[in-house]
Amino acid sequence: MSKRGRMSGNEAVALAIRQIDPDVIAAFPITPSTEIPQFVSRFKADGLISTEFITVESEHSAMSACIGAEATGVRAMTATSSAGMALMYEVLYVAASDRLPIVLAAVNRALTGPININAEHSDSMGARDSGWIQIYSENAQEAYDNMLMAHRIGEHPDVMLPVMICQDGFITSHAIENILTEDDAKVKAFVGTYEPEHHLLDPNRSVAIGPYGVSPYVFELKRAQAYAMEQAKGVILSVAKDFEKEFGRSYGFFEEYRMDDAEFAVLLMGSAAGTGKVAVDRLRGRGVKAGLVKLRSFRPFPAEALAEALGGKNKNLKSLAVMDRSEGFGGFGGPLGAEIRAALFGRTNGLKVVNIIYGLGGRDIRVEDFEDLYKELDAMQGMEARDIPYVRYLGQREI
Amino acid sequence: MAYNAYSLKEVASKPERLAPGHRMCAGCGSTVAVRAVMRALRPEDKAVVTLATSCLEVSTMTYPYTSWEDSYIHTAFENAAATTSGVVAGYAAKKNKGKLDETYKFITFGGDGGTYDIGFQSLSGAMERGTDMVYVCYDNEAYMNTGIQRSSSTPMYADTTTSAVGVDSVGKPQYKKDLTAIMAAHRIPYVAQTTFLGNFKDLHHKAETAIYTEGPAFLNVMAPCPRGWRYEEADLMDICKAAVETCVWPLFEVVEGEWILNYEPKNKLPVTEYLKLQGRFKHLFKPENAVLLERIQDDVDRRWEELRLRAGAL
Incomplete structure (x- = not known):
């Protein structure tokens, strides 16, 4: 049964994270997404999640740690905003190229120049060609729902791409709204488990991730990434269909x-x-x-x-x-x-x-x-x- | 110090975990360091190796080939330690959920550029967080992969492509950063400095201790570069020996905060015995630069005395 609850966009995303219970979260505080790692710390302290929580020293390291973690074949997540996402830019491309379906909760905020903490899409727009799937939310309900769909989209074998779920800083992240939330068990069942074919900790087969790419291969690699992004279109729609069947709320492109x-x-x-x-x-x-x-x-x-x-x-x-x-x-x-x-x-x-x-x-x-x-x-x-x-x-x- | 029974013949007969056929230069210290460190792994233990962008990275894992027998990951230049943090967390998650039986060890290699400079923050963070990993800096004292630019590890007065020697310059004006001491200041369980000597017992012991100490460990391995230091390939071991005998690169460990000096030369050689073997210091031997040699000697003496004091040898 869906439940009514009053919460902010950040709380809604944090609730989704608790229900998904990802293996690893690496995050660094930045307004207005800071609350998300705070909630993670609280969930851990209260024994509500099994997540390994890495309190990194920068957003660059947050994304780097997510890459390392996801490369072991587990689920890794992070949250960030603005300059934090800008600091990640270099490694956002690496995550996508390595075909690691990391999920990032983006709380959109203006990039600095001058420093400003409020809503703008300049941060995630700068990452639009990084190879990440970008899904934008209107309100806390959508931020929650999109987060529940994110892993299903990114981890689909035809896709294998990282996903950022965007919501507007403060307007959505901090305003309290009345939203519908779903049962933990139903969410877990909907999100499912992640068992990738290739990862670093396969005792029977060593793998190499992030090699030097020589010219005869790089073009094809990028073309394969572009193809996966194209495949993601169908997956986004089919996951939305499943979501509607399960939870009753309808989404499309x-x-x-x-x-x-x-x-x-x-x-x-x-x-x-x-x-x-x-x-x-x-x-x-x-x-x-x-x-x-x-x-x-x-x-x-x-x-x-x-x-x-x-x-x-x-x-x-x-x-x-x-x-x-x-x-x-x-x-x-x-x-x-x-x-x-x-x-x-x-x-x-x-x-x-x-x-x-x-x-x-x-x-x-x-x-x-x-x-x-x-x-x-x-x-x-x-x-x-x-x-x-x-x-x-x-x-x-x-x- | 109590070393375990050690036989070079025995450890060298283990299967190599870095296969031959890579594209590193002859006479390069980097692969010597890697093979020596990897030999300290117990054969039954698996490893995940992380590399910072470096000569080692671009030359040992050039798609579609790899020289690494173990699983391997590279992400970028400045984030090898952070990347390993994630790998270790993924491993912990799998272990805690009973999804993995095997024991893995996590070894990260970076050059001095990726360690002393651009990767310094990421390294400091991973060590401070207590990540159960070994970070090995193969220190060749400049950005060799991009063509011998000075780093904060480059020694004073060395000639590099961004500290060029000329009529108005005597080479890099600044001192070398003491990274090993900085890592010790993180109060991690194990920090050591070593290089290639004799039967490699010192390096083997330190690598083994680093790998099998729970928690973060940092190894700083002087690993000369024939192109950047300008020496003949065959002279690699002589240079390392001279670095130790002149106390330019002392061998020591910091075990749970206790500083241990592993070797004190009976006759500490003048620093010129080390400098003269390398083209990057050639200009220092002009008569007008005698004062620079004195300054280097003074600095080496000061650092050596500080180290002896810390290790209780004074």
């Missing part, structure tokens, strides 16, 4: 909110989707055909499915705002904006697209901001595509 006959839509990831949905409801009440798409799986990027949802099957959609909580200095917008445009290119009929940068350094985005944005989308209909700016900043004070 993305969520389409009131999109059936939508003429104006925003596409975004993370907690702002909740605010956007309230705006959509208000606008619908006034007869405005507003809709919202919340992307869940950013890596792998479901380009075809998005193109189908936004262009192929939705003939009414006239204008779209793609929203990035991350700046792409010197580019022409954020990473999500660039990738959505590329995915839609040549596959939609006259859909007008603008990229919106919002929420940097934890800047709040309000329902009213979304309402204004939908007004803008309405106005965009009558504009020539070349007159629509590639990118606009929402919620920034004039300077």
